[in-house]
Amino acid sequence: MAPPLIFLSVSPGERRVALRRGDVLEAAFVERPHRPEGLGDLHVARVTARAPAMGGVFLAMAGGETGFLPDSEGGKGRGEGDWLRVAVTRAAQGGKGPRLAARPAPEAVTGPLRLLSRGPETAIRLAAQHPEATLVTDHAATAARLRGVLGAARVQLSSTPAFDEALEEAFEELAGMAVALPGGGRLTLHPTPALLAIDIDAGALAGGRDATAHRALNAAALAEALRQIRLRHLAGAILVDMAGMAIARRRELLPGLAPLVAADPALKLIGLTGLGLIELQRRRVHTPLHEILGAPPSPLTRGLAALRRGVAEAARRPGARLTLTAAPAVLAALSEATGALDDFTDRAGALALRADPLCPPGQEHVHAE
Structure with missing residues (x-):
């Protein structure tokens, strides 16, 4: 099995960390230095x-x-x-x-x-958990600092963004609450203060599947649900509603689910409820991603994404006068995120702020005047 790689993308006000083995994303974290998670403090x-x-x-x-x-x-x-x-x-x-x-x-x-x-940052904690992993980052100062902790051999400075297109797409999906499944199905996650509910939708092709294929679809969807729970740091009481299937047939899925649950030390399989929902429980440790990013993405999340894109724009247009156009709530959130705008200025030059009350969510952008 190929050793894992740790990817650390550093942008103004934010650090995104991914652990990937081959093409499979195994862990995802988003850190905001102005609002640290605090684990280990x-x-x-x-x-x-x-x-x-x-x-x-x-x-x-x-x-x-x-x-x-x-x-x-x-x-x-x-x-x-x-x-x-x-x-x-x-x-x-x-x-x-x-x-x-x-x-x-x-x-x-x-x-x-x-x-x-302070407790160790995510990149250092993952490096300790995976001593065989190399860490790749796109930020020179961060690379120098981490080499002092992990050793020069374990830290690579990339001349291109640490996150490739696949990682960017994976993190974009993690910012939403719906996950596409092969064959047109979908997982939808519904966090509430009391529990997490996950709905499996088999998609338009469900009606044409025989019982064996339908069972296989649900088994694959459950495996993906467990992966999403882990990647998103979801915890507490969890209920999963499968796509169709009589309760007796749903019970047949539990033995195959057990080894997948055992692979996550924080997760426990409780069983099947009277309504036929799979009941799980996961120990709380990290802040769930949806609480960091917002669901839908918060003004701060949208603003930091715009700054990240703006750094790339500045690299393409050296010396250009840059302006961030965004809704007032986005600009206010960035102003309150200590150091984020200053970090952008240090990396990309002065940035003018233009408030546009009509700017739709997701359309915030840094552009050259």
């Missing part, structure tokens, strides 16, 4: 309240966040006002703050609230 925090029903305590953290420390992770016996050294073990998501675990301190811990250290 080490904090000095203070207990603000005990939650007996939840089996833990709430802690105030630097930056105004509130984290939860379970009793099983060091919260037992802690009372209001106690200072602790804690690490973030689950990123904030779904409107809830980060999950924490207590960490031993070399001396007594006292205030103020503060961030002691």
Whole structure:
């Protein structure tokens, strides 16, 4: 089996990371330095309240966040006002703050609230998990920094964009909630505060398939659903509705699903509900992609994509005076994304901003005057 490759695309305000083995995308991450996920961060925090029903305590953290420390992770016996050294073990998501675990301190811990250290960025974490992988990036400063951590032999600086057309298309699909299936079928993902619902649509050809072909279609769709769950960092309670099939026939799919579930240590197969839905549960760790990108894409996501395209435009038109035309909400989101516009200026030159209230979503663009 070919060793995996880690691709790191660096653009103003954003880092996109892909792990690919051959032509198969195995992991996808989007990082925004002005709003880090925080996984692995080490904090000095203070207990603000005990939650007996939840089996833990709430802690105030630097930056105004509130984290939860379970009793099983060091919260037992802690009372209001106690200072602790804690690490973030689950990123904030779904409107809830980060999950924490207590960490031993070399001396007594006292205030103020503060961030002691950041956890490893995604590229470094993936490189540690896949020591055989080479990392390819298109940003010289990032390549130099990562070589200092991973060694020069493991980091390649590409003269072309780190993401090829296939990776760009894959990440564009991950920004939506529908996934095309072979034969005209489709997966549709519906995240809610309580659970994730996935609907499998067999497409227009479903009616012409015999029972064996229909079963194979659903089995393939379920495999793709599990892949999408992993790529998108979806978690919690998950229900999958298959395309047609009597409940008894749906049960026949569970044995074949078991080894696919076992390949994801965070995922657990619960079984079949009374309504014939496949029930899964996945441990929460990373922020789901739809919460980072928005669904549909947020003004910030659209603005950062425009800056990414703008860097490419500046490379094609060196010395040109560039203007970003976008809706006011997009420009406001970019202004609030600390460092994104400055990063563009450092890489591509001065950028004028032109607000266009009629600019449709997705039509934001950087152009030469």
